[in-house]
Amino acid sequence: MHIVACVKQTPKSDQVKVDPVTGCLLRSGAASAMNPFDEYALEEAVILKEQLGGKVSVITMGPPQAEAVLRDSVARGADEAFQLGDMAFAGSDTWSTSYALAKGIEKIDAEQKVDIVICGKQTNDSDTGHIGPQISAWLKWPNAAFVKRIICATENFVRVERLTEDGSEILEMPYPCVISVVKDINQPRVRSVKGRLAAKRVQITKWTADDIGADKSKLGVKNCPTNVVKSFVPKREVCSVTVSGVTAQERGAKLVALLKENNCL
Ligand SMILES: Cc1cc2nc3c(=O)[nH]c(=O)nc-3n(C[C@H](O)[C@H](O)[C@H](O)COP(=O)(O)OP(=O)(O)OC[C@H]3O[C@@H](n4cnc5c(N)ncnc54)[C@H](O)[C@@H]3O)c2cc1C
Incomplete structure (x- = not known):
């Protein structure tokens, strides 16, 4: 089984500051680390590898310093690491970011078939939750978001339990597929000593937009379909x-009347 985990380097604190004028995130100066949710994504990938054999690749799209998150992933059990780094990617919104990641995964898949992303x-910085489902849309691979449990992974399919607003549901998907996981x-x-040593030695594959055959008219700040108009914490x-x-009957009747009055029933 070949599992690709997507990992992003983000500011360590969840108190990410936003430029009040431009609405962009102020990342400079903030200490960074692996996005907390990606630790769970990577751990699940390593668990699957341990159960079924195979390997774990990690991919990130980010500036040169994002290499650190890939080395950290190897320390935590990943085998291979891929970095998408190019000025063409700068300022990408989620549509562009997921396109680039999908092109990178497509290239990894062409070299060694991918089963699960x-x-x-x-x-914990942009916080949209778009990327997993968008990667699946670009690749036309099935997707399950908010996965809380992998029930089983066989040769032909994976069965997962995902959270829904009012409970959970069980989905079965053929390979290749994309899942996003909750904590x-x-x-x-914790990182092993063997993992830390491997992290120092690992050869990171670095790809530009041309290397992954990306259409540059879909990348970067100038080509993003979304604009940050305003950024604020909703009241x-x-x-x-x-x-x-x-x-109780009297209270119930009053409650029903109140709900009807407010168009809730
Ligand atoms: C209009 C707009 C403009 C923006 N402009 C800028 C900008 O100028 N500069 C800037 O730095 N950011 C910018 N961003 C933010 C940037 O687009 C997002 O950080 C990026 O698209 C990822 O989205 P997210 O952080 O919400 O990921 P989510 O969808 O919340 O992440 C879900 C999961 O996807 C994976 N993932 C997410 N991002 C990556 C990645 N880069 N590599 C690998 N895996 C990943 C991880 O597994 C992560 O847990 C902008 C966003 C928008 C909407």
């Missing part, structure tokens, strides 16, 4: 009403 649920899925291990307005009445 695993992403984290979201990042309930596992408990990431949460909580209001509560106490429904009084002597009996």
Whole structure:
């Protein structure tokens, strides 16, 4: 089994600052690390490798310093590492980022067939949760998001349990497929000494936009279909009403009337 885990280097703190004028993230000066959700994605990839054999590749799209997150991934059990780095990628939105990652995965797949791509649920900086489902759309591979458990992975399919708004559901997908995982899925291990040594030695494959055959009209800040118009923390307005009445029936009837009055029923 060949599993590709997508990992992103993000600021260590979850208190990411936003430029009030441009709406862009202020990343410079902030200490960085592996996006917390990606630790779970990578751990699940390593668990699958241990159970079924095969290998784990990791891929990131990012500036030269993002190499650190790939070495860290090897310390945590990955075997091969790929970095997409090119000025053509700079300022990409999620549509462009997922396109580049999909092209990178396509190239890895052409060299050694990929079975599962695993992403984290979201990042702690941009936090959109778009990338996993978008990669699957570009590749036309099936997708399951918010996966909390891999029930089984056989030669032909993987069965997963994913969180939904009101519970969970079980999906079965053929390979190749893309999943994004939530933190309930596992408990990431600590880096081993063997892993740390491998991380120092690993040869990282670096690809430009041309190397992955990407269409440059789909990449970078000038070609992104989205613009940050405004960035803000939404106000949460909580209001509560106490429904009084002597009996439960009376309170229930008042509640139903109130819901109807507010077009909720
Ligand atoms: C309009 C717009 C403009 C932007 N401009 C800039 C900018 O100028 N500069 C800038 O730095 N960022 C910019 N961003 C942010 C950048 O597009 C996102 O960081 C990137 O697309 C990933 O999205 P995300 O962090 O929300 O990932 P999510 O969708 O929340 O991440 C889900 C998972 O996808 C994987 N993943 C995400 N990103 C990567 C990656 N790069 N490599 C490997 N795996 C990954 C990880 O497994 C992660 O857990 C912009 C975003 C938007 C919407």
